[in-house]
Amino acid sequence: MQLSTKHLLGIKDLQLRDIELILSTATEFKEVLQRPIKKVPSLRDTTIVNLFYENSTRTRISFELAEKRLSADTLNFTASGSSVSKGETLLDTVNNILSMKVDMVVMRHSASGAPHFLAKHIPAAIINAGDGINEHPTQALLDAFSIKEKCGALEGKKIVLIGDIMHSRVALSNIYLLKKAGAEVMVAGPPTLIPKHISKAFDIRVEYNLKKALQWCDVANVLRIQLERQNQVLFSSLREYNLAYGVSKKILESINKEIVILHPGPVNRGVEIDSDVADSKQSIILQQVENGVAVRMAVLYLLSNKQNFN
Amino acid sequence: MKTILNKYQLQITIERLAYQLVENYDDLSSVVLIGIQPRGIFLSDKIFDQLKKIKPDNPVHYGKMDITFYRDDIRKELHQPSQTNISFSVEDKNVILIDDVLYTGRTIRAALDALLDFGRPKKVELCVLINRRYSRQLPIQPDYCGKSIDSIISQKVKVEWDREEVVLY
Numbered sequence: 001m002q003l004s005t006k007h008l009l010g011i012k013d014l015q016l017r018d019i020e021l022i023l024s025t026a027t028e029f030k031e032v033l034q035r036p037i038k039k040v041p042s043l044r045d046t047t048i049v050n051l052f053y054e055n056s057t058r059t060r061i062s063f064e065l066a067e068k069r070l071s072a073d074t075l076n077f078t079a080s081g082s083s084v085s086k087g088e089t090l091l092d093t094v095n096n097i098l099s100m101k102v103d104m105v106v107m108r109h110s111a112s113g114a115p116h117f118l119a120k121h122i123p124a125a126i127i128n129a130g131d132g133i134n135e136h137p138t139q140a141l142l143d144a145f146s147i148k149e150k151c152g153a154l155e156g157k158k159i160v161l162i163g164d165i166m167h168s169r170v171a172l173s174n175i176y177l178l179k180k181a182g183a184e185v186m187v188a189g190p191p192t193l194i195p196k197h198i199s200k201a202f203d204i205r206v207e208y209n210l211k212k213a214l215q216w217c218d219v220a221n222v223l224r225i226q227l228e229r230q231n232q233v234l235f236s237s238l239r240e241y242n243l244a245y246g247v248s249k250k251i252l253e254s255i256n257k258e259i260v261i262l263h264p265g266p267v268n269r270g271v272e273i274d275s276d277v278a279d280s281k282q283s284i285i286l287q288q289v290e291n292g293v294a295v296r297m298a299v300l301y302l303l304s305n306k307q308n309f310n
Numbered sequence: 311m312k313t314i315l316n317k318y319q320l321q322i323t324i325e326r327l328a329y330q331l332v333e334n335y336d337d338l339s340s341v342v343l344i345g346i347q348p349r350g351i352f353l354s355d356k357i358f359d360q361l362k363k364i365k366p367d368n369p370v371h372y373g374k375m376d377i378t379f380y381r382d383d384i385r386k387e388l389h390q391p392s393q394t395n396i397s398f399s400v401e402d403k404n405v406i407l408i409d410d411v412l413y414t415g416r417t418i419r420a421a422l423d424a425l426l427d428f429g430r431p432k433k434v435e436l437c438v439l440i441n442r443r444y445s446r447q448l449p450i451q452p453d454y455c456g457k458s459i460d461s462i463i464s465q466k467v468k469v470e471w472d473r474e475e476v477v478l479y
Binding site: 001024028031032035036040041042045301 | 376378379380384385387388389390391392393394395423424426427428429
């Protein structure tokens with residue numbers, strides 16, 4: 001029993017069998033998290049560094065908790081306040097950390113492809129915790145886990161990703177994963193935020209009308225508007241975006257079925273999703289966060305095999 | 311290949327193990343059966359059914375436990391975990407760990423560690439169908455034993471639950 005890859009750089013490199021293995025292992029870790037002592041000794045011989053070159057709340061805490069629940073030793077590195085500001089390169093920083101006998105690297109970086117670059121140059125196992133606008137594989141895995149838990153299966157389910165598809169690494173990882181798992185995928189949002197040839201490139205549907213998209217789907221994954229990655233005006237104002245593409249109670253009531261709402265966080269309340277929807281029963285946003293720990297435990301456990309270590 | 315227990319012998323052995331438990335514990339409500347995944351649960355299912363027949367008004371608690379995350383050979387090979395289902399407290403209970411074959415004792419060591427993460431039992435005992443003598447790597451012995459056998463390392467003992475017999479390869 002093993003993953004076909006040494007690193008988790010993106011869902012793109014995974015086979016369906018890898019995805020299924022991670023999700024089934026995560027189910028057992030979720031049970032561990034319900035026990036009186038929520039901890040297993042599996043990774044007590046492993047040291048993991050969390051290398052965060054970009055801000056994060058959920059992912060960093062979730063990874064750190066997953067590592068601790070597996071009894072691993074953890075190091076936290078954030079770029080601000082480190083020697084990165086003195087000009088140390090990524091590779092130098094990582095090699096210095098690894099020389100202190102670190103076995104695995106969990107990494108977030110604002111440059112797409114940064115973990116792929118690192119994987120070519122260092123022997124440790126690397127887990128991508130989000131790289132630029134490329135991929136965020138553990139988020140897609142926990143989304144899939146949460147959908148599976150709520151709806152029973154991924155195959156044949158109609159899933160729409162709504163919002164800033166262009167700048168979203170969550171969207172790309174989700175598209176890869178859902179296509180591999182046999183789900184029907186649609187992206188919806190304003191034309192300026194949806195890449196031109198995405199429909200052909202991934203064999204998915206594109207919809208510019210929010211109501212039509214919601215009417216079609218079983219599950220809606222609402223994405224955050226990533227203002228920090230937009231250097232030009234792609235829509236006139238947040239208020240206008242909310243009016244056209246914000247998921248509101250009113251629009252959900254106008255379609256005659258109950259759909260499941262996901263959001264990878266952090267939520268911009270009143271922009272891509274309204275508060276009453278985010279806090280409603282059909283939203284599984286907090287379950288996603290809970291499942292995130294179990295899914296990350298599964299990924300760390302499955303990549304921790306000896307052959308991966310130097 | 312040699313048959314260690316045939317269908318009939320297996321049946322009366324399981325009955326005997328159940329009666330030994332009843333003999334030791336007057337009140338089964340203080341007793342918890344824990345089948346060790348993946349292969350121990352076939353035996354624990356059968357003992358549980360037998361106890362229900364012997365004392366229908368005095369039910370025993372029954373759970374299943376996977377020990378994959380507690381194994382000491384995780385760096386050699388990763389194993390796929392099975393389901394753990396312990397929906398009650400083991401605090402101050404008499405726990406009977408159940409597995410099919412006791413060989414090196416390493417699985418039971420892992421099971422003891424796993425069990426203690428669910429609480430502090432009053433007492434833990436071990437029940438196995440087959441005890442392979444002289445092959446232990448840890449100081450662990452069964453309290454209830456179906457049959458003890460002498461075998462060499464190159465031999466394999468397998469409980470064939472669908473054919474209901476125990477064979478030595």
